[in-house]
Structure formats: C-alpha cells, structure tokens
Amino acid sequence: MHVVNVNKDVMKANNELAHSNKKLLIKNRVFAMNIMGAIGSGKTTLIEEAINALKDRYRIAVIAGDVVAEMDASRFEKLGVRTVAANTGRECHLDAKLVERSMENIDLEDTDILFIENVGNLICPVDYKLGENVRVVVVSVSEGDDTVLKHPMIFRTSDLAIVNKVDISEAVSADPSKMKADIEKLNPSIPVLLTSRNDRISIDRWIEYIESYLE
Amino acid sequence: MHVVNVNKDVMKANNELAHSNKKLLIKNRVFAMNIMGAIGSGKTTLIEEAINALKDRYRIAVIAGDVVAEMDASRFEKLGVRTVAANTGRECHLDAKLVERSMENIDLEDTDILFIENVGNLICPVDYKLGENVRVVVVSVSEGDDTVLKHPMIFRTSDLAIVNKVDISEAVSADPSKMKADIEKLNPSIPVLLTSRNDRISIDRWIEYIESYLE
Numbered sequence A, B: 001m002h003v004v005n006v007n008k009d010v011m012k013a014n015n016e017l018a019h020s021n022k023k024l025l026i027k028n029r030v031f032a033m034n035i036m037g038a039i040g041s042g043k044t045t046l047i048e049e050a051i052n053a054l055k056d057r058y059r060i061a062v063i064a065g066d067v068v069a070e071m072d073a074s075r076f077e078k079l080g081v082r083t084v085a086a087n088t089g090r091e092c093h094l095d096a097k098l099v100e101r102s103m104e105n106i107d108l109e110d111t112d113i114l115f116i117e118n119v120g121n122l123i124c125p126v127d128y129k130l131g132e133n134v135r136v137v138v139v140s141v142s143e144g145d146d147t148v149l150k151h152p153m154i155f156r157t158s159d160l161a162i163v164n165k166v167d168i169s170e171a172v173s174a175d176p177s178k179m180k181a182d183i184e185k186l187n188p189s190i191p192v193l194l195t196s197r198n199d200r201i202s203i204d205r206w207i208e209y210i211e212s213y214l215e
Ligand SMILES: Nc1nc2c(ncn2[C@@H]2O[C@H](COP(=O)(O)OP(=O)(O)OP(=O)(O)O)[C@@H](O)[C@H]2O)c(=O)[nH]1
Pocket: A037, A038, A039, A040, A041, A042, A043, A044, A045, A046, A072, A119, A120, A164, A165, A166, A167, A168, A195, A196, A197, A198, B142, B143, B144, B145, B147, B150, B171, B172, B173, B174
C-alpha cells in the first residue's frame, strides 16, 4: 500500500520528465530509440551495427545505460560517436531523470539519431518512459523460447521486437518462429525481426527499420 | 530522496520478514536455496537436474518465481515435487512476503530441500533476502563474458556462482574461464562451477554442492 502510493508519485514525476525530454528531442529534430531487452541479448551489438552502417550519413549519439560498468560506453566510443555512460547505481532500469542529465552532455542540435541502451531487464523498463520516439525490445533465442510469454508487457508496449542470435537456436533448443508467433499474438501490430550478427541480410533489415523514420 | 526513504522502510520490513522465514525454515530443518540469475541462464534446468538426482533420497519442494507465467512451475510439477508458483505481478524480484505466503502452501515438516527460483534479474534480487540458507547466482556464457563485471554486487553477496551453457561458449564468443576469474576477483571465497546440461560431470558437481549441506 505504502509502496503503491509512492510508486504513483515516482511514475508521475517520471512521466512529466519524459514529456519534457521528448519536447527537447523534437525541438532539436533528434530521433531517439530506447533499446530495451534481456541481459546480454545483443543490444550493444545491434546498436554497433547500426552505427557502422549509418554514421557516414547521420550524426549519432548514444546513452549507454548500465548499473555500474562502462564497458558498453567504451564500445560505442571506439566507433567515434558521442557517448555518455549512464550509470543507475542500484536501479535496474533507466529513468527520465538520468536521460535528462545524460542529454546535457550531448549537443542535441548536432544530433540526428540518439540510441539509448537500457539496462538488461525485461520488467521495469516497461514502466519508465524516457522521452524516446520508439521503443525496441531485444530478446535472444538463448533465453529460451518461453521468454516472450513470460514477459508479455514489454512486447505489448514496444514498437519493434527483435529475436536475436537465431544462429544458435538449435544449440539452445529454441524455436525462433514460435517466439515470433508469441510476440504477434501479444501485439498483432508490432513488426518482428529475427536477427543474427552472422546474417548480413537480417542486420540490414534492422538498419532499414531505423532509416524508415529518417528522411 | 523520497524514493530512498521509502526504500529503507521497504528493506527493513523485508529483512524482518526474511528473518522470520529463516526461523521457520530452521525450526523445520528445511535447507532453502535462493536461485538467482540472468533471464534464461538455466535456473530451471539446473533445479530440474537436482530434483531428478535427489528426489528419491530427499523430500523436495519448489517455489517458482515469475512475473506472470507459470511455465516453470509446470516443469517442476511434472517431476512430482511440491510446487508453488509465486507471481510477482510487476516486480522484478521475489521478496520475503511472497515467499512467506508461498510457504503457507508447503508442508515444511515434510520438506528437506526448498528450491526458490527467483525472477530472471541480476540487480534487484541482491537486496531482497528471503530467509534462504544459501544464495546461488547463475549466469550463462551467452550473456557475454563481460556480464560478471557489469553486475558485481550479486557475485559479492552469493554463496555459489554458476557459469552455465559452457557448451556454446565459442558460438557466442565468450571465455568461461575469464568469467570464473572475474567472479573470483570480486569474491575470493566463492566456489564457482562451470556447467553444461550436456556434461554430466559438471552437473554432478552442482548436485554434490547441494548434498554437502545435507547429512
Ligand atoms: N551467436 C551470436 N552471438 C551474439 C549475437 N549477438 C551478440 N552475440 C553475443 O552475445 C553476447 C552479448 O552481446 P551484447 O551485444 O553485449 O549484448 P547486450 O544486450 O548489450 O548485453 P548487456 O548490455 O550486458 O545486457 C556477446 O558475447 C556477443 O558476442 C548473435 O547474433 N549471435
């Protein structure tokens, strides 16, 4: 009871901040993606692929969310894009406040695409809007092909779902087309991509998805 | 600030309940393990293996934590052990209250081993004691071999660490011995097991670990 009341206050404050983040992003014509997903599902890898494919044509920045580490931030920095490490400390998700503070270190006027990599978690990021234009959820076959039905909310509230690492489906006894079907059952209008970093065509589809939002 | 104060109240209430759970478990001579770990890292599979190996000699019960689903609970039920599905609703971790309520549906006098499978998450379960005797953390190579250093707290506060799915290390470009070394750096006294469900000897070591607590 106690907890629920406070959560309402926290959620309200977060929603308001997310709204002001969104206004700032729109004013600066920045396209912002919140990349959520399971621990180690391939979020950083997919963002790296997109950066490599798009950085000659678009000005890209990244906010790399993590509890304490800065390993993902260093991976992005190596690609020569503006990167801010956003450490949550003990929290298992990014929130709008942390994104607001991170954006203070990014020249938004000089940015076309902002990737925000969330903390590996399929539960709490659902509740915390950040001000993003598009929410992406990434799972991999390796989590097991029951992962989708175990975490319905994140698939219901995302704009794109990616089932990654399809190259190792057999080794982990998972059926990616069952996962796709489960996602479509939960959210009939969501596009679903099956990807593997070893399959160039699948990665190209992910990049085309991003480009479909840019002129 | 607001959040921190309340969290203190929540944590205090949880610690008190965990303590009373622990007393109840000790009084009934139940050995309880809190199995934490990454999403899809193999928690259910490892508990299933242990149940199969131990159920003829010990009376086993399971609390299967999940946000909404009951898939893991059905897997345990199939093995003929007392199973309670503990759904957290929106929470990303089990807490002592939910375990207390779940234990009301278990005849503790008739139980030697209680497995508590936590929600797939490497962050929040750290803060929530349940009353368990032993805390186990499971990661798999598939999350990437930087996962340990990204989540130091759970390795510092666990009694056993398992690096699972070592059979697919190459396919996901992960080095399990780096992961073991990282864990031992964070927590020099913790035993670390490298396991694969395809390697019987590695599974036997996990079962021997459990038996070392039983007479
Ligand atoms: N086989 C295979 N492995 C992959 C693929 N994509 C990523 N990986 C591996 O999966 C591991 C995790 O990849 P990351 O991109 O770091 O995943 P992440 O979701 O950013 O991880 P966190 O930020 O730690 O939650 C790494 O060891 C990668 O090499 C893929 O398509 N196939």
